[in-house]
Amino acid sequence: MNGRKLAIMRLMDSRKKFTARELAERFGVSVRTIQRDLDALQEMGFPLYTEVGVNGGYRVLPNRILPPLQLTQNEALGLFLMIEYLQQVPDFPYGSMREHLAEQYFSSLPQDVQDLIVRMREHVTFVQHPGEHAEMLTTEILHAAVDKREIEFTYHSRKGRKETQAYPIGIYYENGFWYMPARHKEHVLLYRVDRMQQLSVLDSIDESIPSLQAWFKSDDNREGVEVVLQFTEFGTRLAHSDVLFQSIQGHEWRGLVPLEEFPFTARKLLAYGPEVKVVSPEPLQQAVREMLEKSWSQYS
Numbered sequence: 001m002n003g004r005k006l007a008i009m010r011l012m013d014s015r016k017k018f019t020a021r022e023l024a025e026r027f028g029v030s031v032r033t034i035q036r037d038l039d040a041l042q043e044m045g046f047p048l049y050t051e052v053g054v055n056g057g058y059r060v061l062p063n064r065i066l067p068p069l070q071l072t073q074n075e076a077l078g079l080f081l082m083i084e085y086l087q088q089v090p091d092f093p094y095g096s097m098r099e100h101l102a103e104q105y106f107s108s109l110p111q112d113v114q115d116l117i118v119r120m121r122e123h124v125t126f127v128q129h130p131g132e133h134a135e136m137l138t139t140e141i142l143h144a145a146v147d148k149r150e151i152e153f154t155y156h157s158r159k160g161r162k163e164t165q166a167y168p169i170g171i172y173y174e175n176g177f178w179y180m181p182a183r184h185k186e187h188v189l190l191y192r193v194d195r196m197q198q199l200s201v202l203d204s205i206d207e208s209i210p211s212l213q214a215w216f217k218s219d220d221n222r223e224g225v226e227v228v229l230q231f232t233e234f235g236t237r238l239a240h241s242d243v244l245f246q247s248i249q250g251h252e253w254r255g256l257v258p259l260e261e262f263p264f265t266a267r268k269l270l271a272y273g274p275e276v277k278v279v280s281p282e283p284l285q286q287a288v289r290e291m292l293e294k295s296w297s298q299y300s
Contacts, residue, residue: 004029005037009046017057073113080105080117081124088128091178091193093138093171128176133194138171138178140199145170145212150204151182156195165202166191170212181215188215224256227265228279235275244268262287270295 004027011026012018024034038058042048047061071079083102086092106114137153144151145168152165166182171193173179178193183206210218231239231251239245244265245253257265266287269276278285 005041008034008037009041012048012058012060017051017055017059019057023058073116076109076113077117077120080109084121085126088126089173090128091133091136091138093142095136095139135197135199137193137196137199140201141168141171141180141193144168144201145209148205148207148209150202150206151199152202153199154197155191156197164191167206167209169210169215172212181212183209220258222258222260224258225281225283227253227255227257227281227284229253229269230277230279231272232275235272238272238275257284259283266291 007027008023011023020031020034020038023038024031027034038048048058049061050056050058080102083098083105087098087102089095092098106117109117141151148167150165150167152163155162155164164184166184166189168180168182169188171178171180180191180193180196181188182191183189229245229252231245231248231253233251236248236251239248239253247253247255262284266284269278269288270291278288
């Protein structure tokens with residue numbers, strides 16, 4: 001396939017029609033040459049169709065197959081590794097295409113590159129610790145978030161099972177789990193997607209729902225209490241790789257934490273064991289003590 005045909009494939013868009021004359025002028029060739037190119041693309045299976053009439057032209061179907069990427073060997077290896085990594089992520093949106101994509105992409109590579117990938121697989125892996133997903137929901141949630149539609153679902157929390165309605169802001173993947181921030185009544189709550197079931201998209205639309213990126217950048221308007229933590233040297237190294245405490249200075253971390261986040265923060269601190277001490281405030285010290293006492297009571 002010559003470069004002009006590839007360029008035509010990339011240019012064609014389901015939202016816009018092009019006449020043969022417009023394409024000929026764009027590529028500096030005759031109308032007859034463009035028509036031969038279009039006929040050749042149709043024979044290859046490119047989903048091109050013609051609308052006849054005064055306002056007619058050429059258009060492609062929305063679900064067209066895009067042309068193959070033109071990659072160097074290193075780029076091809078890197079792309080294959082990215083596909084391998086995505087196969088380890090549970091409930092990936094549109095995840096049904098991952099295995100098909102991997103097979104199709106692998107089979108399209110030259111034999112020597114395929115052999116190199118087979119050998120490379122023996123020396124690299126991606127370790128994930130995903131939760132168990134009873135239902136594959138991320139694709140539905142993502143569509144609802146884009147359309148700003150309300151969803152209804154069953155949620156399994158520590159307090160039990162409940163029916164919930166909320167407007168999803170989006171989804172993000174962290175430490176083996178998908179999370180969905182969503183507006184529930186007047187508050188934005190965070191839900192674990194693997195704890196959601198029986199999801200249905202409702203007709204209600206709220207245009208005020210922000211995008212996920214805008215929500216990440218927004219300020220937390222909840223009133224916070226200053227927390228002071230003292231880490232050991234080893235605890236400091238651990239804290240530097242922790243999103244919550246990576247702003248640590250020296251061996252001390254200071255930050256504002258809303259009162260309602262104290263149980264979560266206390267549980268997070270328990271993972272550090274003796275490598276961290278809560279200097280203040282007293283309510284957070286008490287929350288950590290209570291959790292430690294519960295743990296200790298199992299062995300007394």
